[in-house]
Amino acid sequence: MMYSKITVRRLIDLKFLKKYYKFSSTMPVNVDKSIYPGIKKIDYTSKLNIDEPPMNTVPIFRILKNNGEITNNCNSIIIPENNELLKMYKSMVLLSIMDKLLYESQRQGRISFYMTNEGEEAIQIGSAAGLNFNDMVYGQYRESGILLYRGFTPEQFMNQCFGNIDDIGKGRQMPVHYGSKNLNFVTISSPLTTQLPQAVGTAFSFKQLKNNRCTIVYFGEGAASEGDAHAAFNFASTLDCPIIFFCRNNGYAISTPAHEQYRGDGIVSHGSGYGIATIRVDGNDIIAVYNAILKAREYVMNNTRPLILEAMTYRLGHHSTSDDSTAYRSKDEIKNWSNESPIKRLKQFLKTKDLWNDQLDSEYTKETKKQLMQTFTIASKKNKPNWKEMFNDVYYEIPEHLLTQMNSLEDHLSKYSDHYPKDCGV
Amino acid sequence: MAFSISFYSPSILMSSVKVFKRSLSTTRMLANKQMTVRDALNSAMDEEMERDERVYILGEEVALYDGAYKVSRGLYKKYGESRVIDTPITEIGFAGIAVGSAMAGLRPICEFMTFNFSMQAIDQVINSAAKTFYMSAGRVNVPIVFRGPNGAASGVAAQHSQCFGAWYSQCPGLKVISPYNSEDAKGLLKAAIRDPDPVVFLENELLYGNQYPITDEVLDKDFVLPIGKAKIERKGDHITLVAHSKGVELALDAAKELSAIGIEAEVINLRSLRPLDINTIIQSVVKTNHIISVEQGWPYAGIGSEISAQIMESEAFYHLDAPVIRVTGADVPMPYTKSLEIAALPQPNDIVETAKKILGV
Structure with missing residues (x-):
């Protein structure tokens, strides 16, 4: 929009322009640093070179091998306490069982839409475990595990998906658009990547309010192509905001493979352009994700700076219930990746520590399925939110025209209540 | 900023501040506080x-x-x-x-x-x-x-x-x-x-x-205006002119011209477009039985269209002696050339002519 701005500038009184240039000319001239306002240091050369982008690939930080053993030479890493490890594992399993149940319910036409988290459970649970509870989370839509780990109950998830009377969102949002103010998790927003600049705004607030909190915002490698992402990186860097940009690089943006999404070295490559620190981590290794988050959090808080954390993973499920991914990727590819399952890997690790075994696993799975089925049945039968909720919360105070409509509908419903369903407060 | 030259005597000025305020906007002749x-x-x-x-x-x-x-x-x-x-x-x-x-x-x-x-x-x-x-x-x-x-x-x-x-x-x-x-x-x-x-x-x-x-x-630092309340900038009994922003100025200029031929227009400054103070508009129409909306924006699905629709749905409809007319900017992107720009924007005269037409004078 620069061109347009120049036009506007032209309209501004010359007097002001003089003042502006006066300011510019008093900029410090320091030859040790740079006479160019746009770069930090000068290095002249007589060679005319075209600089190709670096060809190297940033390595992926990994702790757990596929067999659950810890990689050699892992120094100063933190392994969570045993009870936390078990909570992490159980959360991952619960998440995947709940996913299957709700996915099937959409297929049966009982809810309108669903998105599974399959293959990305370690990213969600590992990062939730590493964050402070009062750090603000902006999700994209595949971050249910973070809410789960913070205490959002299966009942709350299902109430939201059914949009029933106990949905804390009052049935306003489509399925999987969860949010919880108490759990510091911002309501999911459908338009892709709008959460990134907003998360920077929240981080900016935290900095201003000096409340020792940071923000973490999740997004896919596809979302990183939106202009919002680049605006957010630049703003976070120039405004010095304490924020972790967590990219789930899961290989596909619906059907578009990651290699068609960018030409650089993934999302970490944006870091140098925007002057932002980066970490690349194995997203299927929950211990690595956990450690990366601890380190990233420490960095953003100590330096009041942003950080881009790119987790390499694979979206095992379809993008959403509106998608059939076998149309654009082979079954073999999916099968190979299912061997990399983050749940399996953590299970192996727990086994090596004698914290878990196959019997405990099948018992837990069976019991969880049973409980989730019960919860599901209850949620599906609950009444719908009171019809009056349709009019509330458009504005802080209900405006007169909506109040008039509400009253008029109330009169109508009281006269003809026989003709309306009983489950919505009529 | 240039000082405009005034041809009005001070006594007229003092009694007509409201109508003339724009043409006098940069003079220092007035003792009143200006901002x-x-x-x-x-x-x-x-x-x-x-x-x-x-x-x-x-x-x-x-x-x-x-x-x-x-x-x-x-x-x-x-x-x-x-x-x-x-x-x-x-x-x-x-x-x-x-x-x-x-x-x-x-x-x-x-x-x-x-x-x-x-x-x-x-x-x-x-x-x-x-x-x-x-x-x-x-x-x-x-x-x-x-x-x-x-x-x-x-x-x-x-x-x-x-x-x-x-x-x-x-x-x-x-x-x-x-x-x-x-x-x-x-x-x-x-x-x-x-x-x-x-x-x-x-x-x-x-x-x-x-x-x-x-x-x-x-x-005063505690001065705030309520959002959603329009202001009657000028009282009149014959026709209502409802406008916002720069449109209010056009309506006031038109009202002055209309007054010279014996038509007293009531000018409503909307102040707020949403919520819209439809009650003030309705009350005015009940009194004047005629209304013109004035805006610089486009006609299609514009503010005037909304006002017109809300009048149709209200008691005011039964008080109208003529249809609601919208005076708006032309339905084209704004041209650059001065003569075309003037033609693309509503002018006080457009309001005056429209008012005369619907009043049948």
Whole structure:
């Protein structure tokens, strides 16, 4: 929009322009640093070179091998306490069982839409475990595990998906658009990547309010192509905001493979352009994700700076219930990746520590399925939110025209209540 | 600023301040207190920043440069870089920052250099700012003021001369204010900053430098105007002219001409486009039985269309002696050439002719 701005500038009184240039000319001239306002240091050369982008690939930080053993030479890493490890594992399993149940319910036409988290459970649970509870989370839509780990109950998830009377969102949002103010998790927003600049705004607030909190915002490698992402990186860097940009690089943006999404070295490559620190981590290794988050959090808080954390993973499920991914990727590819399952890997690790075994696993799975089925049945039968909720919360105070409509509908419903369903407060 | 030459004697001046105020906007002959719209906006922000430390300004050129139109003049110097923030050039970026920081407890004033550039950020304004309170089931409100010049300026053509009043007014969750003079600017901007909902505040570049008389009450730091209340700028019994922003000036000029031929027009300054003060309009129509809407924006699905529809759906319909007529900008992108620009915008004479036509004189 620069061109347009120049036009506007032209309209501004010359007097002001003089003042502006006066300011510019008093900029410090320091030859040790740079006479160019746009770069930090000068290095002249007589060679005319075209600089190709670096060809190297940033390595992926990994702790757990596929067999659950810890990689050699892992120094100063933190392994969570045993009870936390078990909570992490159980959360991952619960998440995947709940996913299957709700996915099937959409297929049966009982809810309108669903998105599974399959293959990305370690990213969600590992990062939730590493964050402070009062750090603000902006999700994209595949971050249910973070809410789960913070205490959002299966009942709350299902109430939201059914949009029933106990949905804390009052049935306003489509399925999987969860949010919880108490759990510091911002309501999911459908338009892709709008959460990134907003998360920077929240981080900016935290900095201003000096409340020792940071923000973490999740997004896919596809979302990183939106202009919002680049605006957010630049703003976070120039405004010095304490924020972790967590990219789930899961290989596909619906059907578009990651290699068609960018030409650089993934999302970490944006870091140098925007002057932002980066970490690349194995997203299927929950211990690595956990450690990366601890380190990233420490960095953003100590330096009041942003950080881009790119987790390499694979979206095992379809993008959403509106998608059939076998149309654009082979079954073999999916099968190979299912061997990399983050749940399996953590299970192996727990086994090596004698914290878990196959019997405990099948018992837990069976019991969880049973409980989730019960919860599901209850949620599906609950009444719908009171019809009056349709009019509330458009504005802080209900405006007169909506109040008039509400009253008029109330009169109508009281006269003809026989003709309306009983489950919505009529 | 140039001093305009006055041909009016002081006695006429004193009795006709309201009607003539624009042509006298830069004279120093009047003893009354005067204030430009720019200063009114500036003092509104200053007072609210003083009152509430959560209030901050962000946008392009708002800090060191004092704002592209100097509306934030002196505020950077007074409040520093943590509360008056120059941002990189990305509307969707800083509008998003504003939304996120409002969700987290600050009260941003987000300046668009002009509302024409807000199109780049409209997703943040509509899909996030306006809808978040509803989508979060009333748990997260987004108290932001999006402000900046709106509508036609002079000689800046299609991409700098559009009125977004109708665009933003269409969206539930937003409040939309379109002030006319200094009193409006000060009282309504302060109200907007204090409001718990997101507010789109549409200023007019051509009015920034205009001086208008103000009372001591307006100068008071506790002066705020209610959002959603129109103001009757001029009383009349024969026809109602309803307008906003620069349109109010056109309507007042037309009312003056009509008065010379014995037609007394009632001029309503809408002040707020959403909520719309339809009751004031209805009451006026019940009295005058005739109404013309005046706006610089386009006719199609415009503010006048909405007013017309609401009149049809109200008691006022039965009081009309003639159809509602909209006087608007032409249904074309704004041309650059001066003669074409004048032709594309409503002029007082268009209002006068329309009034004569529907009154049958």
